[in-house]
Amino acid sequence: MLKSITLDDQSFGEIMTRVMDRLPGLAPSWTDYNAHDPGITILELLAWYKEMQQYHLNFVSDSLKRRLLALAGINPHKEQAARCLVELPPEAGYRAELTRVETENGICLELDEDSAAPVKIKSAKLSGGGESIDVTNLLAQPDIAVAPFSYGGENTRLNIALEGGAPGDMLRLWFEVSDDLAVKRNPFDDSQQRPRELEYMFSDGRAAVVTMPMRDDTHGLSQSGFIELATPTGWSGDGTLIIALTDAGCEERVRITGIVAGRCAAVQRETRARLSEHTVPPIDKAAAELRDALSASGDLFAFLRTPDGLSYVELTRGDEGVVYIDARGAADDGEPNLFIVSADALHSRDMLLPSSGLPGMSIQPELGGRRVLRDALTLICDTR
DSSP states (O other), X not given: OOXXXXXXXXOHHHHHHXXXXXXXXXXXXXXXXXXXXXXXXXXXXXXXXXXXXXXXXXXXXXXXXXXXXXXTTOOOOOOOOOEEEEEOOGGGXXXXXXXXXXXXXXXXEEESSOOOOXXXXXXXXXXXXXXXXXXXXXXXXXXXXXXXXXXXXXXXXXXXXXXXXXTTOEEEEEEEEOOOOSSOOOOOSSTTOOSSEEEEEEEOSSOEEEEOOSEETTTTTTSSEEEEEEOOTTOOXXXXXXXXXXXXXXXXXXXXXXXXXSEEEEESOOOSEEEEEXXXXXXXXXXXXXXXXXXXXXXXXXXXXXXXXXXXXXXXXXXXXXXXXXXXXXXXXXXXXXXXXXXXXXXXXXXXXXXXXXXTOOOOOOOTTOOOOTTXXXXXXXXX
16 A cells, blocks of 8 residues: 655744754854845745645645546546435325425435326235245345246246326336346346346236336346336226236346335435426417426526527416417527526526626626536526
């Protein structure tokens, strides 16, 4: 291990004391060491400069750290918001993207996607060979893995009893898959890559409806992730999701350690304003959809792009996140021509900052000590 050497170990006073101790031997004819002597002034200047040099030589700057890491073949990612999964109880209902949730210690998180249908997992069972085994309690223990497609030496089915949701709702389940493999798996390049083929069916006890996942982050239950499916037309809010193995492929057996409903991706941030772009026809009542939680509860500011530039326009709210504006005169070239800023109602005025328009002017938003991610800042300038 390399031991760091402290170069900044002498203060200005210590440097001057050492210099003054050596003066009689180096310059015997120099006898006036008072502060008014020009030579002492020059020595003080050099002592100050030496102290500054020691500080800079001993200080490892961020740019130097990046260069040293580059020599080792390491390129750090730029700063970004922390991401995690939050678990919403069924009684929380549907939550739109950007809905804020707060942890017990006051950390603000925002949903990074719309939540799925609020459902509850009642049980999980394996069926095959004329037998059925309840593995609900086993899946509740994170250290125990269940192999759903190898029970009794025959292909089995994983039956997940669900409660909640309506016909056509998006059902999202998180599957925790054991990655305790002798050889680590290479990352998947394509979201459609699957080492095995699975069949998904919804059953209400009378008939089974085959469906296809709208999203499969697990790549056929090869890794932990979400699986999203749309509930069938006849879904009554009480039924079973059946997962069957149709082609085992040539890879390892599936080993599941947990199945959870209600999880949703979240980001540690607090969005004060968000810009959305829309392309609308140049008519007197053009419509645009705003589905996120910030747009539903915040202040909205609309800007229409015309052949002469941007102009502020009034908008009216409709039902289910739809807003209407008078878009007559909008640029009709197929490019986005309507820009809507959704602003936090408590801080919307903080986002309106005056400017003289002079070159080199800086503006300072009032953010309460928070930092703005550098890749998430958009300015709209009104140059009247």
